[in-house]
Amino acid sequence: MGKTERNAECGLRIAEWEKSSSYLVPRSFGLWSFSPLPTLRLIFVFLVLVFLLTSCAPRKIIHPPYEPGKEIRYRETGIASWYGEDFHGRKTANGETYDMHAMTAAHRTLSFNTRVRVTNLDNGRKTELRINDRGPFVPGRIIDLSRSGAKEIEMLGPGTAKVLVEAVGFVPGAAQSIEGTYSIQVGAFLERENAYRFRDDLAKRHPNVRVVLWETHTKRFYRVRLGAFRTEDQARRYDGNLKRENLAGFIVRED
Numbered sequence: 001m002g003k004t005e006r007n008a009e010c011g012l013r014i015a016e017w018e019k020s021s022s023y024l025v026p027r028s029f030g031l032w033s034f035s036p037l038p039t040l041r042l043i044f045v046f047l048v049l050v051f052l053l054t055s056c057a058p059r060k061i062i063h064p065p066y067e068p069g070k071e072i073r074y075r076e077t078g079i080a081s082w083y084g085e086d087f088h089g090r091k092t093a094n095g096e097t098y099d100m101h102a103m104t105a106a107h108r109t110l111s112f113n114t115r116v117r118v119t120n121l122d123n124g125r126k127t128e129l130r131i132n133d134r135g136p137f138v139p140g141r142i143i144d145l146s147r148s149g150a151k152e153i154e155m156l157g158p159g160t161a162k163v164l165v166e167a168v169g170f171v172p173g174a175a176q177s178i179e180g181t182y183s184i185q186v187g188a189f190l191e192r193e194n195a196y197r198f199r200d201d202l203a204k205r206h207p208n209v210r211v212v213l214w215e216t217h218t219k220r221f222y223r224v225r226l227g228a229f230r231t232e233d234q235a236r237r238y239d240g241n242l243k244r245e246n247l248a249g250f251i252v253r254e255d
Helices: 003-020 029-034 039-056 147-152 192-202 232-243
Strands: 075-082 104-106 114-120 126-133 141-145 160-170 182-189 210-215 220-229 250-253
Touching: 075 147, 114 141, 126 147, 141 147, 141 160, 182 192, 182 232, 192 210, 192 220, 220 232, 232 250
Parallel strands: 075 141, 104 126
Antiparallel strands: 075 160, 104 141, 114 126, 114 160, 182 220, 182 250, 210 220
């Protein structure tokens, strides 16, 4: 109910109550002390008025802030994978050097330095990791763990597992806003020429199309991304337009 509707309802309820009450004093609250009504009846009237006025007041909904030390509302179930030697020593998306023995992970949209709890739903084992990279870019997967993270939840052998991922806090250096720079990755190519040909075609219909180089020790990928959205919701809405062109994309936070 909107504020105007609630105030109107409140006024109507008070007016109706005043009509039906033979002992209500005039509207001017300054006349309370001169009323000939008994003291107990005056107290009763006052308490009823307080109840009516407070029940009609607009209610404020408080959302927890997105900042270090505060609650983050993220909880998702999906498939986890892990990455190791082929990436060890390479730069992560936030500029660090990837260490497969550290307790870190890659996620497409959580801000860097977010702490996450990952629970292997097959065996109940849990671990906490810090987000310092972007990925995975495989349909159906929601997080990539370091080798040590995968070992903690006994996922090394299978390679993947169904997990629950929950954001549990931040470490120093985490972004303090859900606003950032989001893009949509719509392709990844081994051949540079194919990536740039695809980029040129998309640029005729979509904004800010570019090619981003990404390397491992053995491979080189040319990722094609488009857009520069301030929130994940904006990127998701635009991704709906891409689906009409039969384009599948991954939402990626770039900062």
